[in-house]
Structures are given as C-alpha cells and as structure tokens.
Amino acid sequence: MKFKVVIPTYNAAEYLNLCLYSLKKYSAYEHEYLVILDDCKDHTVDICKKHQVEYCEVNFHNPYLTRNHGLQQIINKDEDVYLFMTADDMFASPDWDVNVYAHLTQDKDVVWSSQLTDYLLLSTFEIEKQEQPDLTIEEYAAWWAQHGINMDFGECGKTAATFNEEVFLQKFRNLKSGDEYYNSERDGAKDVLCNTNFLIHNSFWQELNGWPELNIELDDARLGNNDVIFQHNIIDLGGRNIVPKDVLFFHFGGRTIDRG
Numbered sequence: 001m002k003f004k005v006v007i008p009t010y011n012a013a014e015y016l017n018l019c020l021y022s023l024k025k026y027s028a029y030e031h032e033y034l035v036i037l038d039d040c041k042d043h044t045v046d047i048c049k050k051h052q053v054e055y056c057e058v059n060f061h062n063p064y065l066t067r068n069h070g071l072q073q074i075i076n077k078d079e080d081v082y083l084f085m086t087a088d089d090m091f092a093s094p095d096w097d098v099n100v101y102a103h104l105t106q107d108k109d110v111v112w113s114s115q116l117t118d119y120l121l122l123s124t125f126e127i128e129k130q131e132q133p134d135l136t137i138e139e140y141a142a143w144w145a146q147h148g149i150n151m152d153f154g155e156c157g158k159t160a161a162t163f164n165e166e167v168f169l170q171k172f173r174n175l176k177s178g179d180e181y182y183n184s185e186r187d188g189a190k191d192v193l194c195n196t197n198f199l200i201h202n203s204f205w206q207e208l209n210g211w212p213e214l215n216i217e218l219d220d221a222r223l224g225n226n227d228v229i230f231q232h233n234i235i236d237l238g239g240r241n242i243v244p245k246d247v248l249f250f251h252f253g254g255r256t257i258d259r260g
Contacts, residue, residue: 001029001097001101002029002030002031002032002081003029003031003032003081003082003083003084003097003199004031004032004033004034004075004081004082004083004084004202005023005031005032005033005034005084005086006034006036006067006070006071006083006084006085006086007019007020007033007034007035007036007086007087007088008035008036008038008063008066008067008070008087008088009035009036009037009038009040009044009088010037010038010039010040010061010063010066010088011040011041011042011044012042012044012088012089013040013042013043013044013046013047014160014161015088015089015160015252016035016044016047016048016088017047017050017051017160018091018160018163019086019087019088019089019090019091019092020033020035020047020051020053021051022090022091022092023086023092023096024051026092026093026094026095026096027092027095027096027097028095028097028098029097029098031084031097032054033051033053033054034053034054034055034056034070034071034074035048035053035054035055035056035088036055036056036057036058036066036067036070036071037055037056037057037058038058038059038060038061038062038063038066039057039058039059039060039061040057054074056070056073056074058070062213063087064211064212064213064226065213067085067210067211068210068211068213071083071205071210075202077202077206078203079202080202080203081201081202082101082199082200082201082202083199083200083201083202083205084097084100084197084198084199085196085197085198085199085200086196086197086249087196087197087251089251089252090196090197090249090250090251090252091163091165091168091249091250091252092249093168093169093172093247093248093249094169094172095246096113096247096249099244099246099247100113100199100244100247101199102244103242103244103247104199106239106240107201107203107204108201108204108234108237108238108239108240109239109240109242110198110199110200110204110234110239110240110241110242111198111199111242111243111244111247112148112197112198112241112242112243113197113198113243113247113248113249114148114149114150114175114243114244114245114247114248114249115148115149115150115196115197115248115249115250115251116149116150116151116152116156116168116171116172116175116248116249116250116251117149117150117151117152117250117251117252125137125140128140148243150171150175150248152171152250155167155171156168156171156250158252159252160252163250163252168250172248175245175248176245176246176248196249196251197247197249204234204237204239207237208230208233208234208237211226211230212226212229212230212233213226
C-alpha cells in the first residue's frame, strides 16, 4: 500500500517539519511525498531536503490553486493511486495510513481524519455566546465533536516550538476509546468540518475536477471556503464522506494563518 501524500505549504517551515516528521514516524508503509511550495520565502526547501521529500514551487497565493495545479504537474490522470491530502500545520497519529485505508469500502469513498484543535473553538465561542447567551463551552465543544473536531484547550501546545507529542498521543488514545467522533455511517450525506486531511483515489479526484477553486461566502462562518461544496460534489457523484474514530490529526490551524 502506497499513497501519494500531497502537502501545499506557504511560509510554515517549522510546522511543515513537524508534519513530515509525524507522517513518516507514524506510518506503517513507505509513501511518496510531494510538498507544493506556494512562493515560500522561509527555509521550507531546507525542510524538504531534510526529510528527503519531493517538492515543486508555484506562485498562486491560494491553497486551492496550489493543490490542484501542483498535482497536475506530477500526477498522471489515469494513474491508479490513492492521494492523501493534508496541510503543513498538521501532526499525525499512530498508524494513520493503515487506519485511513481500512475504512475504504467503495471506489468513491473519501475518508477524512478527525482533528484535535482549540483555536477554532476559542476564537468563535464568544461570537456564538452573543446569539446564545446560555451556551456553555462544554455544549459548544460537543457540537464540534459531532462534526469531527475535538477540542484541545491548549494542553498539547500552541506553537510548533511548544507542541507536546506525548500529550497529543495520550489524548488520541483517550478519544479513540471513547465515543466523541462523528460516525458518518449514521448519515453519509452529513457535512463534516474536518476539512483538510483526506484519502481519495486519483480517478475520483479527477472526476471531481479537484478542489473547488472559487472562494465563496457561506452563511455559517465556521465552515471554510469551498469545504462544503467539495463534500457535496462527492455525494452528488455517488461518493461518501467518512470520518473514522481511529484517525486523528492535531491542527495548529489559525496560528499559522499570518505567514508573512
């Protein structure tokens, strides 16, 4: 089993370093890696060389264009291969590749990882409180957990420099043994919010024409641009969005948005 692991990146060398470290350390198989540098001005190239991964450089200043056009440069449309898409500010859990692959049962299944993060909750909770004064932090966290995002509240560390791998691994073990993940088998058409890490076969990726590139305005600000459109496209073409409980990535998220 071999994936092509695709990572768009923009001036986040230290986070990319953690990402590649975790993907390689916690995988059971050797995969091909492609890092797509979007006009990076930091030492991202050095990180790619350190981890001995392939990289290419583009200049779009747009993660969707970067992912789509970077893949066009290196993927044959007819190639029989699974693509694992992730981001440069993620940290993988043990056996992520075995676990994500195990949940594929149909040709058009797309398997997403759950996330452990705290930036999204903490940055939007007070906004929600304005409309729902009685809303508690526990209720808000439970809502996100149903959609594939579990809250860390800062215990794992807030930057690449302060990230605590052992705390993350313990949280992964606790969450995996509990019932805090959204189970897509209850409703295969339900939107999921863990929108960065997913496994998809190249043939279905081509049929979908990649990730939607146009930025859109959504009624729910908690949903990132184009994420729901992509998930609906999957369903419209006969696919399923699956979020298993044994695949978890830590997401530094909003802390890496301002990259200079």
